Amino acid sequence: MKTLLMALDRQASMAEKVINLTLAQAQAHQAQVVILCCVAADDAACSQPIEIDTAEKMTVSMNAKDTINSAEQVIRNALSPFAEAGVAARGIICAGDPAATIVEQADRLDVTMIIMGRRHLSSFNRILKGSVSAAVLEKAHCPVLIDVSKEPSSS
Numbered sequence: 001m002k003t004l005l006m007a008l009d010r011q012a013s014m015a016e017k018v019i020n021l022t023l024a025q026a027q028a029h030q031a032q033v034v035i036l037c038c039v040a041a042d043d044a045a046c047s048q049p050i051e052i053d054t055a056e057k058m059t060v061s062m063n064a065k066d067t068i069n070s071a072e073q074v075i076r077n078a079l080s081p082f083a084e085a086g087v088a089a090r091g092i093i094c095a096g097d098p099a100a101t102i103v104e105q106a107d108r109l110d111v112t113m114i115i116m117g118r119r120h121l122s123s124f125n126r127i128l129k130g131s132v133s134a135a136v137l138e139k140a141h142c143p144v145l146i147d148v149s150k151e152p153s154s155s
């Protein structure tokens with residue numbers, strides 16, 4: 001069975017579009033989905049990947065106890081649409097540099113495609129922080145689908 005890797009960060013506002021895109025791809029390709037959320041490499045609570053397979057519809061809170069709890073909320077919430085659609089999905093929380101971790105997990109899981117969003121950083125922030133999506137696109141050994149649509153601005 002084909003496997004898609006959906007990479008999410010803890011910014012819940014971007015997640016819905018990437019989830020919908022991944023769900024459509026999973027249904028079109030009859031694939032299972034692994035949802036990956038990365039936390040800081042120095043997070044001692046996440047020395048080994050944490051597996052999550054239970055969906056839970058909730059409001060993702062930015063007041064989570066810690067980064068692991070925040071990542072778990074994002075993954076459990078993201079699993080809900082897949083469960084409702086009957087698409088096999090599970091989540092993984094990993095510590096490390098996001099781009100490197102996404103590529104490592106994609107290789108480890110032998111995925112068919114990586115699906116992720118893009119933050120639309122300014123030129124300055126792209127230089128300062130680096131673009132995770134650009135780094136994944138450059139280093140991945142499989143196709144990468146990046147949702148480049150911008151969030152609607154709140155007026």
